[in-house]
Amino acid sequence: MTMPIETPAGQATEAGDDASRLWLDRLAASGARRDEAVVELHALLLKAARFEVDRRRAALPHLRGGDHEDLAQQSADDALLAVLGKLGEFRGESRFTTWAYKFALLEAAVKVRRRAWQGREIPLEDGAWSVLADRASSAGSRAEDAELFAAIREEIERSLSERQREVLVAVTLNDVPIDVLAERLATTRGALYKTLHDARHKLRGALARRGFQVRSGGEEER
Amino acid sequence: MSNDRQQTGEHDRVLARVLGPEGPELSCEECFAQLDRYVELALAGDPADEKAPGMRAHLEGCPACAEDFRSLRDLVSGETGAES
Numbered sequence: 001m002t003m004p005i006e007t008p009a010g011q012a013t014e015a016g017d018d019a020s021r022l023w024l025d026r027l028a029a030s031g032a033r034r035d036e037a038v039v040e041l042h043a044l045l046l047k048a049a050r051f052e053v054d055r056r057r058a059a060l061p062h063l064r065g066g067d068h069e070d071l072a073q074q075s076a077d078d079a080l081l082a083v084l085g086k087l088g089e090f091r092g093e094s095r096f097t098t099w100a101y102k103f104a105l106l107e108a109a110v111k112v113r114r115r116a117w118q119g120r121e122i123p124l125e126d127g128a129w130s131v132l133a134d135r136a137s138s139a140g141s142r143a144e145d146a147e148l149f150a151a152i153r154e155e156i157e158r159s160l161s162e163r164q165r166e167v168l169v170a171v172t173l174n175d176v177p178i179d180v181l182a183e184r185l186a187t188t189r190g191a192l193y194k195t196l197h198d199a200r201h202k203l204r205g206a207l208a209r210r211g212f213q214v215r216s217g218g219e220e221e222r
Numbered sequence: 223m224s225n226d227r228q229q230t231g232e233h234d235r236v237l238a239r240v241l242g243p244e245g246p247e248l249s250c251e252e253c254f255a256q257l258d259r260y261v262e263l264a265l266a267g268d269p270a271d272e273k274a275p276g277m278r279a280h281l282e283g284c285p286a287c288a289e290d291f292r293s294l295r296d297l298v299s300g301e302t303g304a305e306s
Contacts, residue, residue: 051297094258098298102257105293109286131236145233152240171285172239178286190250193284200242200283207241214241 020096027087042080044097045104049075052108059116071115075108082107113177122184128173129153148212155206164199167192238282247279253287261294265302 026037049072057068082103090099132153137146156165170176171192178196182189207214248256256274263270271278281288 048297052293055293055296094262098258098262098294101297102254102290102294105297106254106290109289109293113286148237149233168240172242173236178284189286193250197242197247197283200240204241204244214237 017092017095020090020092023096024087024090027084038080038084041083041100042076044100045079045083046072046076048101048104049073049079049108052105053112056109056112056116059112063115071111072108075111076104079104079107110179113179114183117177117180122170122176122181123174128169131173148207148214151207151210151212152203155203155210159202159206160199164195164202167195168199168203171196239285242283243279245279246276247283248274248276249280250284250287253277253280253284254290257287257291257294261291261298264295265299 023037023041026033027041028034029037050069053068053072053075060068063071079100083100086103090096093099132149156168160168167181170181171178178189178192182192185192204214256277260270260274260277263273281291
């Protein structure tokens with residue numbers, strides 16, 4: 001039995017909306033009906049992959065036009081396999097197309113980030129310290145900020161493990177994409193983010209013990 | 223004056239990146255699992271953050287997931303706009 005689920009307003013509440021159910025029916029069918037659905041699904045994923053590659057075109061100035069299309073095609077191919085392999089996980093909490101798009105966007109984003117960093121060294125910690133030093137020296141009238149940035153550097157060196165320091169510095173100070181770092185360190189994005197989360201928690205604790213009241217902030221722009 | 227504001231904005235940006243969000247947040251895997259629902263809730267004007275606790279904090283802390291969110295939101299909202 002399917003349990004009702006909470007979905008955005010205006011959508012059906014059991015196995016998703018009609019169009020989503022139709023997608024699932026066609027993809028679960030056999031013969032020409034399924035083949036046609038798979039072709040349509042690939043076209044949908046290719047549209048999303050092209051959207052993402054185009055959006056990130058500035059990150060790949062050295063690529064030719066055909067290379068962008070190759071990246072989009074590879075992303076759509078990989079996303080198609082992922083979507084078909086995970087159909088059983090679709091619970092109708094969004095439209096099927098929105099659910100499928102995220103796989104193509106992820107594949108394309110990861111491929112573009114990795115291509116942009118292909119052959120590039122991961123920056124060393126020395127470069128990252130200048131970010132904090134610049135902040136500390138430009139704090140001007142806000143002396144407390146200068147102290148805070150100096151303390152952050154000290155605690156990164158003192159309180160974090162080598163792995164935590166490596167991940168935190170690369171991702172937050174040197175702007176290394178987490179997918180790229182995960183590939184270089186032979187691990188996953190999720191595992192690295194857990195390391196980053198633990199490092200931040202430890203750093204906040206160390207700063208709090210020194211009497212700093214750390215303001216909260218966010219990466220995400222709305 | 224505006225230079226001060228610019229400096230403050232840059233300080234806050236660096237602090238936010240280094241120290242991340244406060245409070246509980248989802249993992250990258252949980253974020254990906256909920257991303258489609260969260261985007262549709264947000265675009266429908268529903269209280270997405272109430273229905274997906276920890277999502278916003280994760281998007282604040284994880285640049286890669288935040289990019290994925292923005293891409294899916296913009297792709298879907300572009301389609302919705304084109305349909306209407």
